[in-house]
Structures are given as C-alpha cells and as structure tokens.
Amino acid sequence: MNSPRTHEPRTPHVVVIMGVAGTGKTTVGPLLADRLGVPYAEGDGFHPEANIAKMSAGTPLTDEDRRPWLDAIGEWAHGRAGLGGVVSCSALKRSYRDRLRASAPGLVFVQLTGDRKLIEARMTHRQGHFMPTALLDSQFATLQPLQADEAGVAVDVSGSPEEIAERALSALHGLGQ
Incomplete structure (x- = not known):
C-alpha cells in the first residue's frame, strides 16, 4: 500500500x-522513496548468485564477496546523482560505505537500528528471504555504526x-536533505 507523498525532496x-x-x-x-518522490532499488537484487547461495547456506560473506555487490550498488547510485533515489544495502562496515561513496559521492545513509530480539523475531516471521536467522550474530558483530563524519x-x-519511514524522513529533513 502506497501512501501519498507527504514531502518533496529538498535536494x-x-x-x-x-x-x-x-x-x-x-x-x-x-516507503521512504515514495515519500521523497524518487525511485527505489532493492540492494539484494545486486548480489551475484554466488553470494545468495553462500548466504542461503548460512555462510557469511567475506569482504571479497561483497566487492562486486557494493560496486554494482555504487554504480546505480552514481547514475542517480542529481536525480535522487533510495537503495537498500546493509553497508555494515565503514569501509563498505566508503566504497559506495567512492562511486557516488554525496550519499546519505539511514541506519535502521533496533533491539536484537525484535529484529530476530521479525526475521523469524518473514517469508521467502534467503538470509537465515543464524547469520544475525555475524551481522551484529560486523556492524560499525555511522560515524560523526558520515552524512x-x-x-x-x-x-x-x-512510522519508521516517517521518522527517517523527519531525520533526513533535519539534516537538510
């Protein structure tokens, strides 16, 4: 269900x-893309098949596995420069975010955060996703939260x-986005 756009993008x-x-x-x-009036790209769609097979088998990806994925997302974001867009990407490490920014300077990140138990419960109830709950601990162990010098x-x-999309929109507007 799409709700009407409540804000137009400032930039x-x-x-x-x-x-x-x-x-x-x-x-x-x-939801956020709709409110901003820009296209959305699903980050999982940029993964090579080998990455999906690895994660489906419960094996965490290595930095080397992630490079072509991050580069593909960065290429998409670069193509949207000046036009706007929203893309999902775990971007767990600062180095991953730096790699994305190298392809598309000016990216702005919205880090979704929450209690591990809540997140695990949501993962348990979702249907048809390749990421098993068993990899959640490795995700939290890898996570490097946004730093003060990151937009x-x-x-x-x-x-x-x-509600989450509205909080994100308000927070982005607070940044002047």
Missing part, C-alpha cells in the same frame, strides 16, 4: 537504507513500517 540525494538483516530495509526503503542518521525500527 536530490541518493539515500542508502542500511542496517543488519531483519531491520526492515526492504520494507522501509520503498546520515540512525532511526529506530520499533513501530510500524510507516
């Missing part, structure tokens, strides 16, 4: 919805997807 930045598996990137991303905001994932 056409590309926003990366980031966070560990199960935070709602795939649900919140399209972005942290948004709590408690509440409905619509």
Whole structure:
C-alpha cells in the first residue's frame, strides 16, 4: 500500500537504507522513496548468485564477496546523482560505505537500528528471504555504526513500517536533505 507523498525532496540525494538483516530495509526503503518522490532499488537484487547461495547456506560473506555487490550498488547510485533515489544495502562496515561513496559521492545513509530480539523475531516471521536467522550474530558483530563524519542518521525500527519511514524522513529533513 502506497501512501501519498507527504514531502518533496529538498535536494536530490541518493539515500542508502542500511542496517543488519531483519531491520526492515526492504520494507522501509520503498516507503521512504515514495515519500521523497524518487525511485527505489532493492540492494539484494545486486548480489551475484554466488553470494545468495553462500548466504542461503548460512555462510557469511567475506569482504571479497561483497566487492562486486557494493560496486554494482555504487554504480546505480552514481547514475542517480542529481536525480535522487533510495537503495537498500546493509553497508555494515565503514569501509563498505566508503566504497559506495567512492562511486557516488554525496550519499546519505539511514541506519535502521533496533533491539536484537525484535529484529530476530521479525526475521523469524518473514517469508521467502534467503538470509537465515543464524547469520544475525555475524551481522551484529560486523556492524560499525555511522560515524560523526558520515552524512546520515540512525532511526529506530520499533513501530510500524510507516512510522519508521516517517521518522527517517523527519531525520533526513533535519539534516537538510
């Protein structure tokens, strides 16, 4: 269900919805994109088949596995420069975010955060996703939260997807985005 746009973008930045598996990137991303009036791209769609097979088998990806994925997302974001867009990408490490910014300077990050138990419960109830709950601990262990010198905001994932999208939109507007 799409709700009407409540705000128009002030500047056409590309926003990366980031966070560990199960935070709602795939649900919140399209809602935020709709409110901003820009296209949404699902980050999982940029993964090579080998990465999906590895994660489906419960094996965490290595930095080397992630490079072509991050580069593909960075290429998409670069193509949206000046036009705006929203893309989901876990972007768990600073080095991953730096790699994305190297392809598409000016990215803005929305880090979805929340209680591990809540996130695990949401992962347990979702259907048809390749990421098993068993990899959640490795995701939290890898996570490097946004740093003060990175353009972005942290948004709590408690509440409905619509509430989370509205919090993200408000936080982005607070940054002047």
